[in-house]
Amino acid sequence: MVRRRLSDAGCGGRGAGRGSRGGYDEVQPGSAPRGSRGDRRPSNPLAAGQVKHVALKCHNGKHIKTESNEELRASSSVIKEPEKFEVEHCESESIFLKSHMGKYLTVDKNGDVRASGAIASDASAFQVVAQENGLVALRSHCGFLAAEANGRIRANRTLVGSWEMFEVKDRSGRSKGRPSEEPPQPDEEDDAHIAFFDAFCQVEAVLTAEERYAKTHHDRTSVLFEKRVQARRRDRVEWSLKHFIEEKEYSRSFRGCLSAWDITRVEMEADGEPDMPAADVEDGDVLRPRARSGSDCSEVASFDGLEAGRCHWRKILSEELPYSARIVPAFGIPASAAADADETAWEHLFRACTLGLCKAIGPVGVDCRAPPSTLDEALVERFGGLSAKSIREKFGAAPGQAYDVSKDPAFLAWKKVAGPTTRAETWVLQHADRRLAEFDAARSDYERRRLTAQVSTAKRQLQMAKEHGLPLIVQLPPQDDAERCMAELLVAVFGETSAHPILLSGFHGRPKCAAAFLRSFPGMMVGFSGLLTHSKHKPTLGEVAFDVPLNRFVLESLGPQYPPADSTVAGGLRGNYSHPAHVLEVAEELARVKQLSANDILQAALANTTKLLNIIL
Template identity: 75%
Template sequence: MVRRRLGDAGPGGRGAGRSGGGYDEAQAQAGAVLRGERKPTNPLTAGQVHVAFKCHNGKHIKAESNEELRASSSVIKEPEKFEVEHSGSESIYLKSHTGKYLTVDKNGDVHASGVSASDGSVFQVLLQENGLVALRSHCGFVAAEANGRIRANRSLIGSWELFQVKDRSRRSRTEHPGHELPEPDEQDDAPAFFDAFCQVEGILTAEERYAKTHHDRTAVLFDKRVRSRRRDHMEWSFKHFYMEKEYPPSFRGCVSAWDITRVEMDADGESDTPKAEDTEDAVRPRTRSGSDGSQVVSFDGLEAGRCHWKKILQEDLTDAVRIIAAFGVPAASAADADEAAWQRLLAAQAGCKQKTAHVLVMCSSGLCKAIGPIGVDCSPWPPALDAVFAERFAGLGAGSIRLKFGALPGEAYDVDKDPVFLAWKRAAGPTARGEDWVLQHADSRLAEFEAARSDYERRRLSEQVSTAKKQLEMAREHGLPVILQLPAQDDAERCMAELLVAVFGEASQHPILLSGFNGRPKCAAAFLRSFPGMMVGFNGLLTHSKHKQSLGEVAFDVPLDRFVLESLGPQYPPADSAAGSARGSYSHPAHVLLVAEELARVKQRLPRDILRAAFSNTAKLFNLSI
């Protein structure tokens, strides 16, 4: 049985204990290259004529029309190419696409403004052991700063001062007799990629959430951007997002999940979209029906976003980019899985055989491709309610708790969002002192909120196993892939294994994605052996130093036809990028490329091979015609 295998698998996973191989030995061999035992060649002194520079933030240096240089481009076109002229054995001149040389002024600013080569245009090339290069001018090392500005005033080499050099030289016909090679285009350089799992709604609201919960400079910047998007009526536009982020042309789409207990529709199938008059300055409460029949009040505009799944899915992107929908009841919402939620999920899977408004809206376009995320959580149960609270707060759904206290069960209580406090403040007038109410009532309100949350959590833990099993049975009946998400808990992994065997049977070929896996390597190995249709999803966690050893072992052992790449957005941005180290950072589908680079390093393959395999595996897993 899978449960026995999960418990008895070797301590090192599939690769452990084998002679002459394994993850640790492979990484040691890779380290030998970095230690100089097989030193890479200098790409800027090896004969390349045209090159592009990729910076630490994943962007390429671009020569702007005003002659400034910025690390802002995701693609390589003419403005991103620089001609190399040699000034010495390890020194070069760089010329932009306008024919002007890159020069460094006395302040360290770099401009593509030199009419001829000069002392200010010389860059010394310093090759690093990892194959990246640093460029030193007469003022200091060249750096791509956090805002994308290119300056040459640094005294030391750090991540900002390192660049990956990409060859963009056009070979002549004499080098290849009888053949004229076209210039490599970006599509050939970057194979198509697909984000196997993210939450588009969470990505589109990530900046707004940060702005409302922080008070630093990043929050101010995010708030300005949120207001600008609202003013342009673009706040729920994924098209606007990926154009703003300059997604590469190789991006083909993403699978995005929606919590079916939060999806709301009117009788006519129309979503509860905010009216045009609700501008950025009109932050006022909105009321709508919750999944449990209660009235949910939104004070920050975020709750209304859960009604916009339809707008996001129906958005006109491009012929090559698609958002594929997955609907499900995650473990965190098991207590809200009422009959209405199950009917919506059943309608989402049933296709258009049933001519109901829900089915026509959700499946007529064929976008409902998977059920998930599904999971179980084996965290300790909170204490039961005291008798004084049991009658008042037992059985409340998430919407009702939000209505009563201004916060969902998974959120922290905030008195400024408490409807009781807001009602008192409106009635008392502008001269009322909020501190007086807080001193008198805040502690008791917090205790009531904790009681309601405790009861909700107990019901969630009680219902999650049956909720997960019911969704697995639906997936089996309708032939839809399953997306699993499990916490790093041995009991949760064993429980899910038992559910999978009970519903699908051992050795089932049913398509399953083990998304965001962060458990023991031996558990991943046992899952893959027992379920041939299962694939493991790798995301930004693979780049985090805390998880590199355990996830690296999983990644090393997973075959090339048994994995997919995912951003898991907006959670866990890659750690080894500017996006993953800056305040307010969040993950989104473009970060799949960084995950692919790390996975390629672990598996000792080329990134393009990883991307191609992941794209093929994703299409197979979700039965996509892309």
């Protein structure tokens, strides 16, 4: 049984014994990785001495880019003008590199490199040192040029390792005078035959991530995001995935994105068609609010700017996207919404499946954390049984959020009647403690009901996936009990050794559990996200990634959560969020772990995702 296999698997998983660390071995500096990447011999255009423009690709798969402040960063996945450098040869068999701004790359005495030289000098000269693997090293008067792990470019290294070697790409035939209105071209050499598919991403949440950050923070990042939000609203494309893809400069090889919605928050009309707002964005920049009935027969608050995207999921599905991007919808009742899974929600999910709207069921999961402490029984009796929406309407905060007096509807109603000159502390001193106790009681009761209902909710969705022949998306917290519970549910519904398509999405638990799942369910695949790049998860996820076969994994962003570590996409670290473009960074990290080329990883991931979701490209 799976329970026995999960508990009896060795502590090191299948990767134990390969090395002293029991996991995967990193590629040593200067050594060629195994697989197709090691067999590939990149050409060296600088050796011929005839190229005029080049791009330099670093060990992390990014190209060196000249920033507007003249700094250099290894941060770009595409080759445009900032990634190109004009090559000038001198008599000493060295070269000078000139950026697109007309300045020479210059190395100061500390090894810092900037595109700030007005004229060519000794500080701007680089000696080209060819490597056996076809890459090159560039030696300045201070040392070898290196791309550091944080993307910074410096020239102070005494030895040549992986981060001191660069792939030189000839861009002499590419234009410097391409019209500005033409969309940016991806790296044709690498991306022309590569396609990637984000296996799991909550599109609506990604579309609202910047706006939510801008409304809840007060820093430079929030100012930047607010400007982007205002620009989208001005252009009337605030909920447009097409605009989002174009803004993030997706590669032309992008094939699609699986988007998931919580079925408990999708309203259906009597005829079975998905509900739409009474007034669309055609009448103004802001959606017209309207009331609707919730699953608990209570009145649900009108849509606001942050939640309006849920009205537009059908628009997102039907939108004509650039290139061959595609949205594949998945519906489900996640563990976090198990307490709201009434018969109305199940009817919605059944209709989505029978109407062909639902291409996969999920995310499905269980959470085996300890239940919250028991609170005052009188308060629980008064405020128990409320849905998540009802709690938010009554107290201004959802069960998973902290209580905030300034958002409490009771306080807002009092303030409106009392007038703006009334001191808020008056109401806070009299009522805040009581309201907090009532909110804690309602939240505690909701959490207990959620924990009780989630197993039956998960099992019922597994049965629906089996009956309708739909792929299943499973998400689990890193808990031993949750992994064992889900294994028992899968065996009970599908049977052991079932080939039903299942995605173990965003797995970050024990390697031995992933190995046992893969052995017990031949149709299961493991999803790798930006968590693979986080140092906290590398020891465990690295072992899982090393062991998983090439035909048993997919790539996913888990957007908007879990962006890759040290990501330079979408505004850097502060205020960052994960979106489908990050799949390429996940592929590069997985390629490093498995010691293959990113091309091999992307091709395998595309084939696996289309097989898992039964997609015909």
